[in-house]
Amino acid sequence: MALARRFLMQSSVAAGVLADPVLALAAFTMPDGRLWPQVKVGNVKDLEQSKPVGFNYPDEKSPAWLVKLSGAAYEGAGPDSNIVAFSAICTHMGCPVEFVGDRFICPCHYSMFDPAKNGQVYQGLASDYLPQIALEIDAAGDIQAVRMSGLVWGRVSDAPVRT
Amino acid sequence: MSTYRRKESVPLPPKDAASYNTVCQYCNVGCGYKVYVWPDGAAGGAAADANAFGLDFTSPQVALNGLAYTESMHSVIRKRDGRDYHVAIVPAKDSPINLLGNHSSRGGSNATTTWSDSRSTRVRLHYPLLRVGDTFNAIPWADAVELQARVIKGVLDRYGSDQLAAKIYDHGGGGGGYENTYGTGRLLFTGLQMKYTGIHNRPGYSSETWGTRDRGMHELNYTAQDARLADTIVLWGANSYETATVFFAAHMMPNLQGATTEEKKKFYNATEPMGPARMIVIDPRITATVNAARKTGAQVMHLRPNLGTDYMLANAMARVVWEKKLYDTTFLNQHTDMKSFADYKAKSLQADRSYEDMLAEAERITGVPRADIEQAATWIAERKKGGFLQRTLILYEKGVIWNYRQYDTVAAIAQLGALTWSVGRPGTGTGRQGGHQEGYARPGYPGPKPPPDVDKYVQSGQGKLFWVIGCNPYLAAQNNQLFRKRIGERTAALGRFLSVSASQAGEPGSMAELAARILDGVEKTNGLFLTVQDIYQTETARDAHLILPAAQWGEAELCSLNCNSRLLRLYDRFMDPPGDARPDWDIHAMIGRRLEALYTADGKSDVSKRFAGMDWKSGEDVLASAEKDLYASANTRVPASEAGGLDPEGFKGVTYAFLREIGQNGIQTPVRMDPKTGELVGTERLYPTFKFATTDGKFGWYGTRPWDDHKSAAAVAKYLTPEGEQSYPFWFSMGRNQIIWQTAYHQRHLAEKAATIPLPYVEMSPEDASAMGFASGDMASINNEEGNGVFAVYVTDSVPKGMLFAIMYHWLGTANSLTSPYTDPMSTNPWYKGTRVAVHKLAGPLPSVIETTSFLPVNDFG
Ligand code: SF4
């Protein structure tokens, strides 16, 4: 619960959804009702522009990219709103996307996603935007992945499977 | 976090979910889909034996081989029993079309387009609507039918059928299919004998491809496999990566990458060379297709003809083939008509003129370097090592069909195909890529060939009733601004007249009195009674007097075929239509039956009998009726060698039960009966023995019209003077893109799609943009004498300097406001893709659009 309150206080998106407690709850819990894992994925000072860093979120079966873009992103994190993170799996048929020239491109059928616009699929065969990972950055510059937005390809839930 | 509300999970269908086969509602490719429907609260489990997919979801699916079941493949609907149901619509893994369950961004979101009053599709039409003054009131079907039937009958009796006008779809897939094309045809053609009937995307009842049909070669003569077997693929005015997406990705791409060799071995001669296919793209733009083909690593040629010059390019390429003797004399002599060839040789090949001369002129007209013309012709027709014929698949689409002198353009490409024997052999074919799917079953059109231009007819004050069925001419008609203005004036004039008292607003209350008043009004005001029949309240509907709500894909069974294989399948019904909406065939049947009764009551049995037999209870009844009407005397018990003489979309003997049994495998039309067994069999290629659809079975040639610098398109030619070019400095073309389908009737309501294409846009070259101070996203006001509109600018190297390319239909402004009124007199088909415009910069971009919409170049794959 302490964790959830921290979101409500600090998350930049929280203000917008607070008016609707059900939506607010949905934003802070996974589809299975548990809280999203909080994972440190890097520090601002280690990020080089347009050099993506791989990590896994929300579990080890879900590869993702953290990247500092050359310009501001819609809902980007950091002082310049240019730090974003996305699932690394194409939402068309599951191939691993590559980050080239400030956008993600899939080698299989060339779907392209704009990381500055919520992963918008602006060309190609994919129907769904690339799932985005919400980030929080603390005073020390540590970057935390705090929640998914969108369904990672190949799964029926972003929540890690309980075994 | 997102521009739209996303999902982090989707429920699995339970093992006992109802399951159906269907086909994508959208494009020519016709990808197969499976539909699962189950009641809320009954989701399946992640274990393979606990869900209807039979797949293990306890760990993620494997890329490419696993099942794609994404956010937009699921939705919740409500049925007429008042309960909520889940719907999952996923690519069919067992389809021969979308191999491995491939799909595009359009089809992948089929599920989100299902109707629900809890989602954005709540704006579907639910009830018949009657205009009352300036509002629409819901009325029962019986009254809507009464009004429509009485107005039709009044016009028919007083003026004859020439004062009845309509625009109707002629395609398959969503909003079409045999059942619905037959329903409209039976009422409008057999019943009402309406020659002022135009087609959804063009002004008259024309074929888009008479240029090839008149040669005896139907445009859908190949099969999808030919794209996997070809040595050379030509895409002419066809941006296949965006408009036939899975055909490109699942059939052409593997061939470009050399991944179809094993398949080729089955069809090629033992010593015949084979390798990855080469591709020739002929398009003024550097389309996504050009660069996607290049990214595969294949050899790609790109020819960029000036707008409206393609037939001269095709003829020049044919001349190269002629000059270098790359044709096969035996084929020409045995399978083509050498009498008409003389005309072709004289006019199209210009054989009496020197080769040098002709090629130099072709380069001047088309802007394509002579060396490229020669090389492209060589790629198409050169013998392979060992003397084997090249296997070339030549596909064309709207860049050709909506061109200047489109009849000659289609003919020139068809003839290039025949000259190079690119038809009938595995890996060859010369025909259309396709736009929509097909599904045409109609009694004969009662008008002349070429047909009258219905848009201009109605605009000019002719016609008393205009019935717009499943199409949206306020976005799709050429010279659109004038069209809208004139139709608006005529419908408003009638509307004003309906007030009974000059000083007050009240209109007649009963349908009989209202119909009488309407008939009086169309006479006295030269007004127009407009009926719109559709699934949404379209732009055209804003001027309608009566709106009839139709069922869509999935809400009624329909039979259709794709373009790339003529593969016929049943698109099953899996949900109820909204409110009181009904299938188009059902609406036509109700009105037909009412007309039958009204004429019977009048004692006019000669007229009433034209409407007899429309007492259909189901789509299957309509199919049976169509079969009896169209194929009763057709002998389809013939071998494949005779298939060319059959109706290419013929379905004699096919029932819903048969189609349900064959499922995703479908059957390729024309459906034949095996001469030996009598079983229904499909037809792969239309002309496997090169017996064409002419009386003697020989391909017939046509000599083209001489080049006239676009003079016969006076409305465009008027700009092609030094002053004209100064006042209207840009060429203006238009077409589709990957994301929105046609008028975006669905996508405009889906937040994730609308946010991608929120505004009408034009592509502009970097040179022009910097000269005029445009950045991507800046708004431009674009005008010419025909019309004007505001577009977001999209800076891209796709278009050459001096040319703009606009998204063709957008709900915030159609590119057709600027198109000319020119049609090819041979076919009544417009040249939508070329006119001239001026550009004015407005005060920057719309800030909210710049923030949330990507303006990255869609043709740059890195
Ligand atoms: S390629 Fe065409 S038929 Fe296939 S899924 Fe996409 S829109 Fe539908």
Ligand code: FES
């Ligand atoms: S898997 Fe990414 S585009 Fe097909």
